[in-house]
Amino acid sequence: VQLVESGGGLVHFGESLRLSCAASGFIFSNYDMSWVRQAPGKGLEWVCTIGKAGTNTYYADSVKGRFTISRDNAKNTLYLQMSSLKSEDTALYYCAVSPPFSAQPLEKGQGTQVTVSS
DSSP: OEEEEEOOEEEETTOOEEEEEEEESSOGGGSOEEEEEEOTTSOEEEEEEEOTTSOOEEEOTTTTTTEEEEEETTTTEEEEEEOSOOGGGOEEEEEEEOOTTOSSOSEEOOOEEEEEEO
8 A cells, every 4th residue: 555645835824735645556446535634743633534436525623614625536546625724734644544533544645744834
C-alpha cells in the first residue's frame, strides 16, 4: 500500500487549498477513504470520509460546510478541497484507508503540511 499526499502549503486565513492523494498497491475502489490530521502537539483527528463509490461522504463538525472530499476511482486519487481555512486547521494532513469517524486508520501516507496564518 502506498499513499502519497500533495498540495499542502502556507495560506492565509480564509483562503483555499486542494490536497491530493495518489494511491497504489491495493484496489482503491474497494475501500472507504479518509483524511485525518494531526495538529502540533495533538493526536490524530478524523476529518472526513468518502465511501467506495464516492456517493456517501461524512465530515467532522469542525470542517462541515468548508471541506469537500472527493475521489476519482479511475485515477486512484483522493482529494480534499478546503475553503475558508482557519488557524485551527493547521496540521499535518494524511490520506488514509479508514472507515468513517475513525482516527485509527488501517493505512496512511506520510502526510502533507497545511499551515494557516492569521
